[in-house]
Amino acid sequence: MGDFEFDAELIRKYDCAGPRYTSYPTAAHFRTDFGPDDYRRAARERKEAEVVRPLALYVHIPFCASPCFYCACNRIITRSLDRARGYLARLHKEIDMQAECFTDAGRIEQMHFGGGTPTFLPTPDLAGMVEHLRQRFELTDSPDREYSIEIDPRTVSPESIHELTAIGFNRMSVGVQDYDPHVQEAINRVQTPEETHRIVAAMRDAGVRSINFDLIYGLPEQSVETFSHTLDTVLEARPERLAVYAYAHLPQMFRAQRRLEAHRLPDAPTRLALLELAIRKLTAAGYVYIGMDHFALPTDDLVAAKREGTLQRNFQGYSTHADSDLVGLGVSAIGRVGRAYAQNFKQLDDYYRAIDSGELAIGRGVWLGPDDLVRAAVIQSLMCYECIDCTAISQRFGIDFKRYFRAELERLQELQADGLIYVRGNTIRLTPMGRLLMRIVAMVFDACGVSGRVWSKAI
Ligand code: SF4
Incomplete structure (x- = not known):
């Protein structure tokens, strides 16, 4: 399968529910x-x-x-x-x-x-x-x-x-x-x-x-x-x-x-x-x-x-x-502006009420703090490029990647042992098997937690 490896047993092991990371948080x-x-x-x-x-x-x-x-x-x-x-x-x-x-x-x-x-x-x-x-x-x-x-x-x-x-x-x-x-x-x-x-x-x-x-x-x-x-x-x-x-x-x-x-x-x-x-x-x-x-x-x-x-x-x-x-x-639309995500009201009545009163219809949102910005960059890199360049992240955010993500790097060890990722120098990369489970790897860097709502499974 070229750049993919398909291991049904491993997929079953890691096929847990989680976010699709169209944003972080x-x-x-x-x-x-x-x-x-x-x-x-x-x-x-x-x-x-x-x-x-x-x-x-x-x-x-x-x-x-x-x-x-x-x-x-x-x-x-x-x-x-x-x-x-x-x-x-x-x-x-x-x-x-x-x-x-x-x-x-x-x-x-x-x-x-x-x-x-x-x-x-x-x-x-x-x-x-x-x-x-x-x-x-x-x-x-x-x-x-x-x-x-x-x-x-x-x-x-x-x-x-x-x-x-x-x-x-x-x-x-x-x-x-x-x-x-x-x-x-x-x-x-x-x-x-x-x-x-x-x-x-x-x-x-x-x-x-x-x-x-x-x-x-x-x-x-x-x-x-x-x-x-x-x-x-x-x-x-x-x-x-x-x-x-x-x-x-x-x-x-x-x-x-x-x-x-x-x-x-x-x-x-x-x-x-x-x-x-x-x-x-x-x-x-x-x-x-x-x-x-x-x-x-x-x-x-x-x-x-x-x-x-x-x-x-x-x-x-x-x-x-x-x-x-x-x-x-529009109703329920999500935007990203600078350090913030914002979502319009999800219900039409609420959306109409806000607009009719001459106000923006923003119903909820979140400010991204410094830690969110680091984690968002790591997750974005995994989802787009299938790797994390630890040196580049350290330089961009003024952190020591290994110290900052000590707990996450420990948790990654099981995924590495199972063949989902490999490490070369300062780069963590998804394997052909890990590509199919990229959001499972991304979840390791998610500090907001994935409990509290129902997510779809990875596969
Ligand atoms: S999938 Fe949902 S949003 Fe898309 S056309 Fe069907 S009902 Fe409409």
């Missing part, structure tokens, strides 16, 4: 005593910093027309466009308020529309939103921009794909999950390969620079045979990026999942076989492993970013602009 540690005043302070501090980090935008559109039963997203099921337009009006107000905090923010190289289903909205509404952002932030038409949008192929046409590129989106992420009809019926998401590939053809035709497919393994009715067929069909479209997520069945946390019949889920050995199959097929087809569940073609910018040291793990997975700040717009 994770959102589970955000505090409700962090509010709009803290956020504005973070924005002021950011502006006054010696090196001002570039700013990216995330816009959350929470609406979906029908529920997928595996869903763990913050979304609202409705068919009412009026309901969505009430939300859009608030989003426009929020853009104005947020823009006040970020005057002279510089060029926006990255923007992402996620959900929910952003394409639940008619394209003119999306165009109005982008136009408003253009008035309040410095959007760019540079071909290097990364303006992406999540696409549900059931909600778009080839024409609307062309319109979306005319608005400025040059990257698209397509929700696929699985092509097998029985799986699709079980997850309540019926979408034929022909329908999806017709939309992908339109993306190519419209000049979309990078296409991502999202797949999920561990869904009901999946078998090695059916998933193999799905992967073969996906590879015919040759998307530049692929994310293959593990389905985490947490019905106590996500109401939609209660409608999935647990007895139809694949057992643990089959889940492992599905993961192994995906890795074998994708690497054989020339895809490069980026980290966690993400793969990309060698020509994709993510691969260059990994090579050149500019890869960043964030709430959208991975991106190519390291050390960016992020403004999160």
